[in-house]
Structures are given as structure tokens and as C-alpha cells.
Amino acid sequence: MDHYEQFRSNIDAHPSGAPKSEYIGEILRLLFTPEEIAVAVHLSFKLKKLEDIAKLAATGVEAAGTLLESMVDKAVIYSRTKEGSREYALLPTIPGLFEFPFMKGGGAPVHEKLGVLWEKYHQESLGGAFAGNPTPLTRIVPVEKSVSGMTKIHTYDDVKSIIGNAEFIALTNCACRVSVGKCDKPLDVCIIFDSMGRFLAERGHAREASRAEALKVLDRSEEAGLVHSSNNTAGKAQVICNCCPCCCTILRGRTELDHPHAFAPSRFVATVNETDCTGCGICAEERCPVGAAEMIEGIASVTAEKCIGCGLCISGCPVSAIEFKDRVNSVETPKSNQELLLKVLSEKGKLEAFMKNTGA
DSSP: OOOOHHHHHHHHHHHHHOOHHHHHHHHHHHHHHHHHHHTTOOSSSSOEHHHHHHHHSOOHHHHHHHHHHHHHHHHHHHEEEEEEEEEEEEEEIIITTTTTGTTTTOOOHHHHHHHHHHHIIIIIIHHEEEOOOSSSSSEEOOOOOHTTOOOOGGGGHHHHHHHHHHEEEEEEOOOHHHHHHHHHHHSOOOEEHHHHHHOOOTSSSSOOOHHHHHHHHHHHHHHOEEEEEESSSOOOOOOEEEEEETHHHHHHHHHOOOOOTTSOSEEEEEEOOOTTTOOHHHIIIISSSSEEEETTEEEEOOTTTTTTOOHHHHHHOOOOOOEEEEOOOOOOOOOHHHHHHHHEEEETTTHHHHHHTTTT
């Protein structure tokens, strides 16, 4: 097994997956030099000290450090400093190897090649590997206007609360729209929190943002008809993506790959007050990203089974004829990232491989 295939096998232990394919092989060869990958195969999803990695790679500490820092600068591995010691770890395919190299805006020939390869890989196998089986890694968070005034809103259903609870906020480009480029929706609307946000900001792939600026991003995203999504937990959020249905990996799992567990819908479903509806068609023609809203004999109608609970139809309705109701038989959101990780690993049959990868 060569180093590139060994590395792919290592990251495939993560719930996001990295199925074997000619495309991922080409991607890894674009992201890592042969010298870098020879060191990277000794990383795991658990942070390791530089000295330990150098020993495993049978190379000098200085040489290993130079290669590791090169990979960190490209944002293809993760790093942090703890108690004065530099530590390194693997990144998953999503979010990580796919998104981070595009966050500076792309435009170089290597980005064009990567965009084509990631697209082929997504269609062939990665989109299905990332989807839940059945528990998804991501979920939809409703836009703020659509839930204002409701009394049953949890903190993790409220985008303002998610931002308010963050210790560090970073703002960067949507890698999906940079890579796929099928629409002209806003790019600089990807919000990443805490340790990962700090890492990306330190390495120039994102920038630190204030809470006020992050809240303005939400407003811009809602106005542009973008869907808020986040990690599928009731604990601290790691990210708020603002997704379009034509470019974004998360939504395209449903809109293109038709995977029922591509993401978890919010716990709400939109319903139309037919008496108030004026038949303008904005919800069906401009706002709904998944085709759940349609016009029937001049009146809007929402198919509950298709509705993802994003609230864009509600915030876009000029006469407030649409509202949220609790979704029937909604699935309970995992309480923490650790609970989500263990649940998804078990469902995908990867728990043993992941534990081996982390040395647990």
C-alpha cells in the first residue's frame, strides 16, 4: 500500500468518509507532496506532538516540522499549540480537506483541477459516504425571522444564540461556491467557531469577525435565499454554513443525490394559511431551495415531507401567510459532538476503525 492510499484509508475511518476512488487518489496527490504524505500517514484524528510524529516517520524533528508546517499552511492538516508544544492531527474530507484549500478564494490552476475532481468524487461516492446512515452529521437551522415569537425555540435552533455562545468567530468564503461556481450568491458567509475558526484565521484561510459582523452575515444570507446549516448537535456549534442548492455539498445531497439522510431537517415544517395567501408565488419560485413549496390553483402549498424547515419561505412572504409548526415525529438532536460522533460511527460500522486510528 503506497502512502497516498494508506492516508486515504486513515481518513476514511472518520464519519465523513473517504471512499476508495481514482478521484481521491488524484486529489491527494495535488494536496500533498510525496515528502509530505510520507509524514502525514503517521497522523491520526487525535493530536500528536511533533517529536512523536518525527519518531514514527523515522526522520529528524526539524525536517518533520518543516513538512508539517507546510501542510498546515495549506490547511490540509490541523494544528494547535498546547502548553508550548506544537501538535498536529488529521482533517476529515468534510469539513476539511475539501473546503479549507478553497477558502482563500481559489483561482489558481490547482484549484480548477481540484474543483473538477471533488465534483466527480462527490457525485460518484463521497456524497453518499458523507450522508447519514441514518443519523446525519449536519442539520438545518431556521432563519431567525421565521421563528421569532415562537415559544419553543431551543438555543441550538436559534442562530443568534449559536453566535452568542461562541468563544471565537471566524468568517471565510464558502468553499462550495468557490469550487463549483454555479451561482452568484454571496461568498464570504461561512462562519466557523472556536478552535477550528482560530486555526483557519491564524493561517490566513479565514479572518476573525465580531458578533455584530456575524449577525450581519446571517441577514445577508437570508436576503440572498441561503439556508443556514450547522453540525447536528444540541451542544456548541462548530460552524454555520449558508448554503445554496446548486453548489453546496450539504443541500446537494438531497437536491441532486436524492439521499434521504443527507442532512437533518429542522424540527419545524412550514404551513400556508390559504386565506391570507395572495398567490404571489415568491415562496415557490424564489425562496424554497428544495421544491417543497408549489402553487396549486393560484395558492401556495407546502409538502411537509419535502420541507426542510429552513424558514426562507416564511421570511420571504410579503403578507406573512406562512408559519412554522412543529414537525410530526421529529428526531431528537444528539446532545454533543461526542454523542453524534459515536452514534454515526456505530451506524456506519466505523467505530472500531476510528478508535484504532485515535489509539483509544
